[in-house]
Amino acid sequence: MRTIRGPAIFLAQFAGDAAPFNSLKSIAAWAAKLGYKGVQIPSWDARLFDLKRAAESKAYCDEIRGIAAGCGLEITELSTHLQGQLVAVHPAYDAAFDGFAPEKMRGNPKARQAWAVEQLLFAARASANLGLTAHVSFSGALAWPYIYPWPQRPAGLIETAFDELAKRWRPILDAFDKAGVDLCFEIHPGEDLHDGVTFEMFLERVGKHPRCNILYDPSHFVLQQLDYLEFIDLYHSRIKMFHVKDAEFRPTGRQGVYGGYQAWVNRAGRFRSPGDGQVDFGAIFSKLTQYDFPGWAVLEWECCVKSSEQGAAEGAPFIQRHTIQAASRSFDDFASSGADQGANRRMLGLE
Numbered sequence: 001m002r003t004i005r006g007p008a009i010f011l012a013q014f015a016g017d018a019a020p021f022n023s024l025k026s027i028a029a030w031a032a033k034l035g036y037k038g039v040q041i042p043s044w045d046a047r048l049f050d051l052k053r054a055a056e057s058k059a060y061c062d063e064i065r066g067i068a069a070g071c072g073l074e075i076t077e078l079s080t081h082l083q084g085q086l087v088a089v090h091p092a093y094d095a096a097f098d099g100f101a102p103e104k105m106r107g108n109p110k111a112r113q114a115w116a117v118e119q120l121l122f123a124a125r126a127s128a129n130l131g132l133t134a135h136v137s138f139s140g141a142l143a144w145p146y147i148y149p150w151p152q153r154p155a156g157l158i159e160t161a162f163d164e165l166a167k168r169w170r171p172i173l174d175a176f177d178k179a180g181v182d183l184c185f186e187i188h189p190g191e192d193l194h195d196g197v198t199f200e201m202f203l204e205r206v207g208k209h210p211r212c213n214i215l216y217d218p219s220h221f222v223l224q225q226l227d228y229l230e231f232i233d234l235y236h237s238r239i240k241m242f243h244v245k246d247a248e249f250r251p252t253g254r255q256g257v258y259g260g261y262q263a264w265v266n267r268a269g270r271f272r273s274p275g276d277g278q279v280d281f282g283a284i285f286s287k288l289t290q291y292d293f294p295g296w297a298v299l300e301w302e303c304c305v306k307s308s309e310q311g312a313a314e315g316a317p318f319i320q321r322h323t324i325q326a327a328s329r330s331f332d333d334f335a336s337s338g339a340d341q342g343a344n345r346r347m348l349g350l351e
Helices: 024-033 051-056 058-070 081-085 091-100 109-129 157-179 196-205 218-224 228-238 281-290 308-322 341-347
Strands: 005-010 038-042 074-080 134-137 182-186 212-216 239-244 246-249 269-272 296-299
Touching: 005 074, 005 308, 024 038, 024 058, 038 296, 051 058, 051 109, 058 074, 058 109, 074 081, 074 109, 074 296, 081 091, 081 109, 081 134, 091 109, 109 134, 109 157, 134 239, 157 182, 157 196, 182 239, 196 212, 196 228, 212 228, 218 228, 218 246, 218 269, 228 239, 228 281, 239 281, 239 308, 281 308, 296 308
Parallel strands: 005 038, 005 296, 038 074, 074 134, 134 182, 182 212, 212 239, 239 296
Antiparallel strands: 246 269
16 A cells, blocks of 8 residues: 555646736745645646647756746646547537637637647647656536436437547547556546446447546535445546545435536535535545555645635645555554464364
């Protein structure tokens, strides 16, 4: 077993136009002051990072790592959540997701998709140039509008959607394999990969690709009422990244999982800052440590009640309190009588 690395913080929800959130150097210094040891970088935010340049220049990547190191931090992973979303978009969501692409691509789904794929290929090379071993993205969604089986889904509809999704992602997975980097899909509502079953459907179609892996975020499973601890038991060999994000689910006689079209603060299921929700992080850190999780514990702040400043300040000590120093020896070693095959046979009555 190994000790989970951390604490780290995902910068996407904090980046902005005002200092200290408008450059990598200043936001890294802010994160370090709060006690974080690593930062996960959103690759689409030009205020912090140039993805194309990172894919083409190891010198630029050395500069980025140097900025982080100057603050006592490491780059944990890159994220292409927004670009990954655009690899597969159902037409019902064209307008909603157009804003994720450069302006010249908007209104042109084919050009938008080609741009998104290119971004993922850049991310594979950039991750390798940064010396990273994992990367996070969304899968996108073709079948999501049909999540509820009414009207009845035509035979073969979902299979066709997943066949096409796998077809689009297989060359990207191969590029990440060539780069020596795991591509971790965040299992997330709104994506075709939103639970264990859908991940398995996709994994089968990409030939159980060794680079097809998971970012584990228990908050999304609370909102789906999925057993987030058994999920680790089932998929631990594929879990390579971890977002520390909390959630709560409090159904009423008026509202449940679907939320009644309400704003986040009025939903039965809500994201919360770590420690304010219902996620059993003690059990999660124990299971991930037991299964020798190889990555970082990364705070992702999303809360409809608490401010981002307070959430970030509380996040590092929260992760530190839950991090388990992995045992290097068995607790009952003091009672060991050593290895003696003859004694073992005598204890079994074989001699």
